[in-house]
Amino acid sequence: MAFEFLSADIAQQKQRARYRVRQCVAEQNGRYVKIDNKSYLNFSSNDYLGLNHHKDINQALVVGAERFGTCASGSSLITGYSYAHQALENDICDWLNQPKCLLFASGFSANNALMHALGHESCQLYLDKLSHASLIDGALASKAKVKRFLHNDTAQLQRFLTKNTKSSDNDAIELNKVIVSEGVFSMDGDQADVESLSKLSQQHNALLYLDDAHSIGVIGNKGQGSSSIADIDIIMGTFGKSIATSGAFVACNELLADYLVNFSRHYIYSTAISPALAWATKKSIEIIQRDHWRREKITELSQLLATKLSSSVQLIKNSSSIHAIVIGDELNTLNVCQKLREKGIWLSAIRPPTVPNNSSRLRVTITSSHEIKDINYLANCINEVIT
Ligand SMILES: Cc1ncc(COP(=O)(O)O)c(C=O)c1O
Known part of the structure; x- marks a missing residue:
């Protein structure tokens, strides 16, 4: 069959738990995202300074x-x-x-x-x-x-x-x-x-x-x-x-x-x-x-996340908006994301080839639109789901 590689490559992607689909977003800002009529706390947005919709x-x-x-x-x-x-x-x-x-x-x-x-x-x-x-x-x-x-x-x-x-x-x-x-x-x-x-x-x-x-x-x-x-x-x-x-x-x-x-x-x-x-x-x-306060808030909330996560969670510490929690295996990472989704948290699983093999992860983005209670809730849920 012509172009057989298309279906073969997709099948392999599925078999390796690397298959990707798009999610159609109904509404979003730096704090919430609405998908399939359900609202989630959004920790996957690149709207770091909360300026979308300003x-x-x-x-x-x-x-x-x-x-x-x-x-x-x-x-x-x-x-x-x-x-x-x-x-x-x-x-x-x-x-x-x-x-x-x-x-x-x-x-x-x-x-x-x-x-x-x-x-x-x-x-x-x-x-x-x-x-x-x-x-x-x-x-x-x-x-x-x-x-x-x-x-x-x-x-x-x-x-x-x-x-x-x-x-x-x-x-x-x-x-x-x-x-x-x-x-x-x-x-x-x-x-x-x-x-x-x-x-x-x-x-x-x-x-x-x-x-x-x-x-x-x-x-x-x-x-x-x-x-x-x-x-x-x-x-x-x-x-x-x-x-x-x-x-x-x-x-x-x-x-x-x-x-x-x-x-x-x-x-x-x-x-x-x-x-x-x-x-x-x-x-x-x-x-x-x-608006200096937007950067200051990211720093404050990022520090809070680092202190609230259990020591067994593999967090890459840093002073940006992006906080990676390395899990390793693709399937495990997808499972963790699904469990967090059930608790109302939207986090995407980042898998190879976007990251090196065996370093699949949650990529948490903290924005200036988040509140202290959002970070506390996120940390509690991650601690519960991962440990
Ligand atoms: C480090 C880096 N460089 C470049 C790009 C591409 O930027 P754009 O989304 O504007 O094409 C991205 C976006 O995903 C990125 O993360």
């Missing part, structure tokens, strides 16, 4: 739609680049102290675009082992040499950087090096050692590229993410998580931005993001810089 952002969306339209009606190099996009880019540059910023349709696309642009044959890309799929795919599809260092192992990275300095084809040519990492790791919630990465990049004349999808808004006194910790050459941030809109940005120097405008296929051959959404995103970033 009335000022909604209003900016309406104003943006009336002024600029819902659609860019073209790619950025034709007629898609509007005042709304430019104003948003300028705000991001000021926020992160970067000379230039470009907007992309998604974080996936932005990461792919940058790995492609920096993936010239004269380049060597050094990626943290736990880098997002969009970084790995982009790097492996590029012309660059790719080396992956053990998660957060800056000593190994230093050895790699010291060892590979010349192009293998021509000994006279110095390799162009790029260090690539996430600021806060999506599935473990731990942070990169941004200071050490920045120092290493300076010592080895490398560029530092950070994917701040999960740091932006949450880390730093104004939510600047990794930029609040050290100098970073290139920052990618998504709008679809703490910023609560959709799309992504890359902030970098003028030369790289110019290069992307001229050579990035992801940028050139794609419709610019909705200008109405760009206008709403601008408002969201204004709120993020101002």
Whole structure:
């Protein structure tokens, strides 16, 4: 039969307890989610700062739609680049102290675009082992040499950087090096050692590229993410998580931005993001810089969770919104999720290949919309179900 691999791969996925289905959400915010007519406490949302449904952002969306339209009606190099996009880019540059910023349709696309642009044959890309799929795919599809260092192992990275300095084809040519990492790791919630990465990049004349999808808004006194910790050459941030809109940005120097405008296929051959959404995103970033209480609440609730969980629960401790509880086996993890669901808690099971084999987990996200009683209830339920 033609295309037999489709059904064979699905059957194998089911057999390994890795089969995935979508759930249609009727309503959600950073605290609750309604599915199949039942309301659950939501601990799977990336709306870390509770800004989805914020009335000022909604209003900016309406104003943006009336002024600029819902659609860019073209790619950025034709007629898609509007005042709304430019104003948003300028705000991001000021926020992160970067000379230039470009907007992309998604974080996936932005990461792919940058790995492609920096993936010239004269380049060597050094990626943290736990880098997002969009970084790995982009790097492996590029012309660059790719080396992956053990998660957060800056000593190994230093050895790699010291060892590979010349192009293998021509000994006279110095390799162009790029260090690539996430600021806060999506599935473990731990942070990169941004200071050490920045120092290493300076010592080895490398560029530092950070994917701040999960740091932006949450880390730093104004939510600047990794930029609040050290100098970073290139920052990618998504709008679809703490910023609560959709799309992504890359902030970098003028030369790289110019290069992307001229050579990035992801940028050139794609419709610019909705200008109405760009206008709403601008408002969201204004709120993020101002509302310190949202970040403070995440820290306070995260500490509470760590103290309330029983010592036999394998929690990866950290100071972000993401708290991973490693269970190991796929089937066990699904069972735990189901038991929590019966208690009114929505948590997704994260299984391979999203995480390494035997490290299936609950990925708990704490948002500023949660209350102390929600965390106490979650911890009690997890203690009961896991131990
Ligand atoms: C670390 C990381 N980078 C990039 C992305 C992709 O961002 P987007 O959802 O905007 O495509 C994600 C989202 O899942 C992510 O977790």
